[in-house]
Amino acid sequence: MDYLEFKIECKPEFTEILIAELAEIGFDSFLETDSGLEAYSQEDHFDREAYQEILDRYQEVAQIKVMEGKMPKVNWNEEWEKHYDPIQVGKEVYVRASFHPSKEDVKHEIVINPKMSFGTGHHATTYLMLSHLLEIDHQGKSVIDIGAGTGILAIMAHKLGAKHIEAFDIDNWCVENGNENFELNGMAGVKMGHGTIREVNPQGPFDIALANINKNVLLDEMEVYVNLLPTKGFLLLSGFYDHDIPEIQLRAESLGLNLKNQKVRDNWAALVFEKA
Known part of the structure; x- marks a missing residue:
């Protein structure tokens, strides 16, 4: 199953807004970038009309530029390894991928290898x-x-x-x-x-x-x-x-x-x- 890929440049303050809006119409995966975001939708679930309505609504105010492409199912562990950093919630939770070293001074350690999730x-x-x-x-x-x-x-x-x-x-x-x-x-x-x-x-x-x-x-x-x-x-x-x-x-x-x-x-x- 192929995915449609949208590399979106926008003003920084609109990145989270666009993620929320696109999630509402069926986009299921996102990656924040230095210039905006990358958004992915299954090709057979993509609603072009709803997508265009969101684009038109924010185009001018968010200064949006889009590069659209298509990509097959790939090894997402490898893709995410390029961008994924561990995070820590207070002193109690450490969330890491399997390719990161363990951390001993936290109470709970969670190992997550995200794909398109x-x-x-x-x-x-x-x-x-x-x-x-x-x-x-x-x-x-x-x-x-x-x-x-x-x-x-x-x-x-x-x-x-x-x-x-x-x-x-x-x-x-x-x-x-x-x-x-x-x-x-x-x-x-x-x-x-x-x-x-x-x-x-x-x-x-x-x-x-x-x-x-x-x-x-x-x-x-x-x-x-x-x-x-x-x-x-x-x-x-x-x-x-x-x-x-x-x-x-x-x-x-x-x-x-x-x-x-x-x-x-x-x-x-x-x-x-x-x-x-």
Whole structure:
């Protein structure tokens, strides 16, 4: 399956905005560059009309220039090795690829070999979700990772002591990559599912539900998430900007959730709700 590749030059302040906009219309992989970003879409899922509408809307204000191409499925581990650097969340979590040396002075080490999957820890939303997870008791708990990407959040839950973990994503690349990452982190018994939450139809209950997707999907699916939680269960949400917090909070509270915590990084937000 070929991928369409878009090398986009833009003003620095529009890089994250364009990533969010393109993710909304089906682009599933991104790489930030010195001049902007590289965005990838499966050729058979590409919506040319929606893409052009976004381009027209930001063309002038963001000073966009685009070089479009096509690329076959390649060895993404090799491609990412050229750009991927380890990250650290406080003094507790170190996220690295298998080709990086281990770090002994951290509590939790996560090994991620990303392919065309979103969620390496570099993006602000993943960083924020990891930060929230560190503040929640996972011992003996059941966890579901919705739109799991590389599986990094599910892996974090495992390292924090969760006893049962389920994860799934709509993208075949993510399923393949997530399963590889689970094995790298001692989670061979966990297999990532494929599909939306309504297609996968997990049964629950889950003490902790994680969803780092985008605002529209979260608003549409939130009631499904809530129905999987027991009383006092936690729902962690990210994938939206800080100015979207009121809309997300309003929807959550209408479904019986209480906001317990929120974090913001680079204008992106992550919220923790508890089921009343």
